[in-house]
Amino acid sequence: MNRKPKIIEIQSLRGLAFLAVVMQHAVAHYAAVPEMQLEDGVMMAILLVLAKFAVPVFVFITGLVLFYNDKDDFNYGDFIKKRFSDIILPYLIWSAIYYVSTYGWNDLWRFLQMGFTGKASYHLWYVVMVMQFYLLFPLWRIAIRWLHAKLTGWRGVAALMLAGVLYIVLMGHVSDIGQWTKLHPIPVITDLFNKYADRNALYYYFYFVMGAAAGLHFEQWKRIIERYKFIYWTVFIGLSGYYVYISVGAFQTSQGIKFNFYQVFLLRPLMAVLLMSSILAVYHLAIICTRQSTAHINRLLTWIGMYSYGAYLAHAATLRLGYIVDRYLLLELSVTARMLIVMGIAAGTSVLLTVILSRIPYGKWIVGIQVRNPKLKQRVEV
Template structure:
């Protein structure tokens, strides 16, 4: 029998999905003609405010997996379930994306080879990398589970906390030597492995492991986790706000020094030491925020966020396509509006269309293969393998 669902996680998943869509809405307008340095700074603020999304999805995956762990693991059934709920919909939308972009012709042998490649790498669209990265956590779950539960059984909570803190420091240090690791692995020229640390380093689960481990700790000690978040609230927020300001300064300096007025955010990439510290603090802050929403947000807000979280995996898979719809609206009626209005409009239109389409597709008998769930599962959340967990995923 499944344990009681965690309300904060249900809301957090919905917020994280909305944050992802806003990030991609921002990306479109960074290359729009007429954008100024001031517009770039505004985008940097919005981008910083939404950077938590991917780490939060990974955190939720770890949290829900370990929170629901029943003491035994049937790996075959575990992977089969994730494959059906996560990978199959990803494969379907990969094919749909290729067809829409005229990148796949079933009569061409080379196109079938290309399809096979992108199904393994997530290269058919800029947001599919996340699915490939996340699925690695499912494949490696027995190893993570053995290590984490082994630590829990052998040592007391103080030692466990020390190990968690040390692993966090190790992770921050790791993000600082990713380039060195890439050069070394590239020089070894080992098939698949070298590419995982070079060409596809951005989707290597190793480079995101601490978010998963932090989620595992929160899931294993859920009650203590909530109490600690409340107790440490002031310190958590101060660290978050300081790092937010510090990282924002880096982004502003990058924008001001860019050639030809280009708006770029390389300094805000996920795999950097200071960014990883900021993202860890962001997870803590967002969990505190969702706790407040659960208590004070009202029935409508809580219901909406829960519903968005429930359908977020299918919506995530299609949201770059629905963004195209928002751009048609933008170019037809909003081209003269301030950038903030245009960004927010694209965000809301894309998120709403993706969410609505997912709900409709979930009603179909084969909705599971399109969006990871069917309408019959309205009271469940997505599986722990997608951007929208039903019981074990991050999205």
């Protein structure tokens, strides 16, 4: 059986999403420093809004790759075994690193709880969320493949649009659903819709479905990206401007100027529209990058994307390194400049650390990728 051609822009897309993650976390840190000025707040609002695509794009990539590579001889045991070695084991090792560095060696039960919920570090929630898609993939596979067979042509497009509308409606009832589950408590489920709602895969389902639709109709997806770019770029730019405006407006409080970015919480209806358009826009950027295969920016993004999972796990630690550099060398600069420099330090060192660990024995246990040939070809699978 012939293998499908590789999706050449997928690594660039991963690279962009990873850099956006580091950007968001750097902004979150520097928004609280006392040296912040209004101009810094405005610039960070712009950068933060533009970087909000990160999680939706990663979820989209998961759906795209799984369904693009899906075969009739699917074996759930092999599927989960691969995800355990590539994703869960590195996640558990990094959870232990972050837990020990914060709480010490004691209280194993607390570590197990944090490992299960992604609380060992602020960024690990994403792994807990995306693993729900992997664990339930057989159900997703049955449902989406059945719909794919039944709803062809315009009916499939209508079904996808309906799923998007339902998702937007769902985002308007996140709080209501949480309150209802509190009134009718169910072990685990109630917490998943309240305390841990931000890592409930149900609240990110449409980005996964978008990816599945793209993977099943990849050529049509590429044509949509090219044909409708004026529409989705207009939506993306317009809503990005709106969220920058309301974010900056929220700085003024009764106690004076206070920098916060609560307005750009992911699980909101209008934000969902922005994020849908951002997936299309960022995918278009990735395509543009790959058209010049010798361009330095494309090679850099591809290289980053290849090591993005290990770098994602490590970047919270390398941000701490950046904060140390900032404390001793960068205090004379503007807060925005400090944030961008520290972001670069964190992104670069986390990728380099992943490269090094991927080349040592058992390094895959730590970063999810093993490189035996330095001229590693780009991977498509997640």
